[in-house]
Amino acid sequence: MAEKTGTVKELAAIANVSRKSYYQWLKREVTKHELEDQAILEAIYQIEKRHQHSAGYEKVTKILNNVNGKNAGIKEFTFNFNFPINIKRVRRIMREHGIKADIRQKKHNLQRQVQQYKEDNLLKRRFDQPLPNLVWVTDTTELSYGVANKVRFHAVLDLHGRYVISYLISPTETADAAINVF
Known part of the structure; x- marks a missing residue:
């Protein structure tokens, strides 16, 4: 099937934007925030490769900020970002690029345990009773x-x-x- 292409004017009309806005977007410069996000994304890919897709956004944030935690393997990377990395930012970047930890969440048993009472063995296996209504x-x-x-x-x-x-x-x-x- 042959794809049809149109002029910039037609495509801009379909997208409901002006031609001027399209050309401004085409020539725009990449922002500092976008460059930082790209650097964070590359670091996340390194962490994911090293941890075999088992690191969640909390662990990734600790590694990126060089926080020494209890988990083994956090000290193996040394990323030197000159800006703080927020957990929300890491979560957003991972979600936008479809990066997830491949671990199964624990299922907690939500049934409330009923307290059981254990009484003394009063009968002591004497099931034959001499009189009615004793036991x-x-x-x-x-x-x-x-x-x-x-x-x-x-x-x-x-x-x-x-x-x-x-x-x-x-x-x-x-x-x-x-x-x-x-």
Whole structure:
């Protein structure tokens, strides 16, 4: 497919800029800030090559500013920039050029741990009881039915005759359901 080219006037009209602005942009000088960014980018590429794409923007900023940190390998570069390098600037340059650390973030388990209470072994494996209503035990069991349906079966058992005294079927396992069985 042949590409069509147009005149500067037509292209400027498409881009919604004036011809004068286009020629000013064409002849503009590179700013000091852009030169600094280019120097920082070249240094970032060196750091990325040395650290095998595992250095994030915080570590890169420390290396560029020659900050001696705890991480091994920060002292191996000596960049002498005569201007301070901000972490926001490093992050912007890395984002603009698609530079990322190839490391996986830790996934933290956000489930809150419930405190569990461990009681003394009062029964001492004496499951045969001589009289009724001396020892009751309880249990909660999850029962599945159908494809994805589950219920919880809460029961209280008397160890003398090994019969169910009370039971409750609930859709969720809650402390209220276990207490209601009693």
